[in-house]
Amino acid sequence: MKSLKKIFSALLSILRYIFTLIISTLGKFIGRKNDEPPSPMGLPVVGTLFSLIAAGGGEYLHLYIDKRHKQLGKIFKESIGPVDAVFVSDPKLIKTIYSLEGKYPKHFLPEPWVLYNEKYGSKRGLYFMDGEEWRFHRRILNESLLRSDPNAGLEDVHDLVLSKFINDWQKHIGNEFTVDEHGFYKLSISFFVASMMGSTYLDHEEVFQEDIDKLASFIHLIFVESCNLQLLPAKLSAFLNVPAWRRFVDYVKSALDLGKLLTEKMMEKRDENSFLAKLMNEDIPKDDVVRVVVDLILGGSDTTSNTIHWIVYELGRNVEVQNKVAEDPNNRSVVKGVVRETLRLYPAAIFIARSLTDDAIIGGYRVPAKTWLVMSSYTSGRSQEYFPNPDEFWPERWLRDDSKASGYTGVLDAGASTPYGMGLRSCIGRRMSEALMNLFVSKIIANFHLVSTCETDIILRLVPVPKTPVRLLLTARN
Numbered sequence: 407m408k409s410l411k412k413i414f415s416a417l418l419s420i421l422r423y424i425f426t427l428i429i430s431t432l433g434k435f436i437g438r439k440n441d442e443p444p445s446p447m448g449l450p451v452v453g454t455l456f457s458l459i460a461a462g463g464g465e466y467l468h469l470y471i472d473k474r475h476k477q478l479g480k481i482f483k484e485s486i487g488p489v490d491a492v493f494v495s496d497p498k499l500i501k502t503i504y505s506l507e508g509k510y511p512k513h514f515l516p517e518p519w520v521l522y523n524e525k526y527g528s529k530r531g532l533y534f535m536d537g538e539e540w541r542f543h544r545r546i547l548n549e550s551l552l553r554s555d556p557n558a559g560l561e562d563v564h565d566l567v568l569s570k571f572i573n574d575w576q577k578h579i580g581n582e583f584t585v586d587e588h589g590f591y592k593l594s595i596s597f598f599v600a601s602m603m604g605s606t607y608l609d610h611e612e613v614f615q616e617d618i619d620k621l622a623s624f625i626h627l628i629f630v631e632s633c634n635l636q637l638l639p640a641k642l643s644a645f646l647n648v649p650a651w652r653r654f655v656d657y658v659k660s661a662l663d664l665g666k667l668l669t670e671k672m673m674e675k676r677d678e679n680s681f682l683a684k685l686m687n688e689d690i691p692k693d694d695v696v697r698v699v700v701d702l703i704l705g706g707s708d709t710t711s712n713t714i715h716w717i718v719y720e721l722g723r724n725v726e727v728q729n730k731v732a733e734d735p736n737n738r739s740v741v742k743g744v745v746r747e748t749l750r751l752y753p754a755a756i757f758i759a760r761s762l763t764d765d766a767i768i769g770g771y772r773v774p775a776k777t778w779l780v781m782s783s784y785t786s787g788r789s790q791e792y793f794p795n796p797d798e799f800w801p802e803r804w805l806r807d808d809s810k811a812s813g814y815t816g817v818l819d820a821g822a823s824t825p826y827g828m829g830l831r832s833c834i835g836r837r838m839s840e841a842l843m844n845l846f847v848s849k850i851i852a853n854f855h856l857v858s859t860c861e862t863d864i865i866l867r868l869v870p871v872p873k874t875p876v877r878l879l880l881t882a883r884n
């Protein structure tokens with residue numbers, strides 16, 4: 407009886423899905439108006455899905471959308487399968503969207519995650535919250551993670567985390583090797599755990615290593631399976647119980663369970679001046695502190711470790727940049743430039759989306775409420791109009807220059823590269839991730855000389871990742 411009910415409910419979801427597809431597509435064909443953004447020709451029901459498939463599929467969505475911007479302009483509307491979206495690459499229009507996002511900005515959530523949370527009754531952290539619940543937690547986190555510096559006074563703790571990574575890489579000196587993503591995940595998680603629990607991490611570092619190592623594997627595996635699940639609607643994958651869905655569920659469960667255990671240990675051993683101690687002193691039930699912290703760790707890992715991957719790749723291709731950093735590894739301006747330039751070329755959030763509660767006029771076009779407005783960070787970040795020689799890795803373009811309208815040496819409009827987003831829902835982990843990446847650049851260059859021994863390109867797997875493994879030749883720097 408139970409399984410009949412399950413089949414019936416899954417069939418209903420599929421029918422609902424097909425019905426929505428048909429209605430949304432018919433709507434498009436019957437009611438197109440002149441004041442809507444330009445849009446490419448699409449087929450009934452599937453829209454332009456086949457064009458995307460012909461262009462290589464979801465892994466090349468950034469290039470596909472980039473080409474559309476070149477054809478149709480800085481704002482256009484496209485229906486890819488069931489999703490109707492307006493894509494925007496103009497920094498002024500991007501600002502307009504943020505200015506209209508309202509008190510409770512609504513962003514896009516990956517479908518498999520939403521389904522997992524629904525099916526297993528999983529209550530999650532900030533990224534998944536909405537309305538008053540989101541605003542309450544966001545205000546508290548804003549205070550300790552953005553307004554005050556979550557890295558202050560943690561130099562020794564951070565040095566310890568980085569030195570472990572550097573020691574690990576010493577074994578590669580003199581060899582050509584394939585960069586190990588797991589190492590970046592471990593580095594990122596260790597850094598966030600240490601930053602959140604404070605200086606007591608120095609005494610308990612060993613206790614956490616095994617959990618961090620396992621968690622790094624689970625988070626990485628979730629990431630891989632989420633990408634595999636992009637091929638089918640998540641509800642269908644769950645109904646068919648395809649292997650990728652089963653693995654996704656297993657890894658998410660394991661990561662959330664282990665994340666909870668780890669967070670409880672962190673809470674027990676926290677420093678009294680730490681971020682965690684502050685959070686525990688707020689009027690928040692313990693379970694909610696745990697889910698917020700677990701999701702900070704999960705949310706920060708893919709984004710930061712993949713950005714570090716690109717940092718290494720670009721440094722390895724740009725010896726003169728390495729030499730500039732090596733002249734003074736503590737020169738924050740050049741180091742920060744390396745990080746900013748990497749995020750311009752490889753923005754972890756390659757598309758950022760908002761759905762507005764009211765109809766809006768964007769760039770002179772009418773955009774109905776609830777339409778997905780998608781900001782194309784890849785396109786705006788690589789546009790000649792905003793960045794001279796846009797494909798060049800040129801960290802010094804980000805050096806301050808007050809004589810320039812943008813305030814930077816080689817940037818025409820800094821608003822065209824906002825990798826952490828803007829507005830009320832911008833990245834809460836920005837200061838933590840910047841601290842890690844800046845320190846990473848200084849330490850890696852102080853210790854090694856890097857050469858990337860093969861070229862690669864971006865493919866999109868939720869975040870931009872290298873299409874082929876990054877290989878490096880490492881020598882010691884004296």
Ligand code: HEM
Binds near residue numbers: 705759
């Ligand atoms: C290279 C590193 C990172 C990049 C490029 C990045 C980018 C972003 C962007 C663009 C958003 C806004 C999404 C939206 O508006 O829909 C965001 C949100 C968020 N980020 Fe990050 N992020 C990074 C690292 C981190 C880290 C280290 C953490 C945690 C320690 C973190 C936690 C979050 C959370 C919880 C949100 C949701 C905020 C909310 O809904 O209010 N991120 N991130």
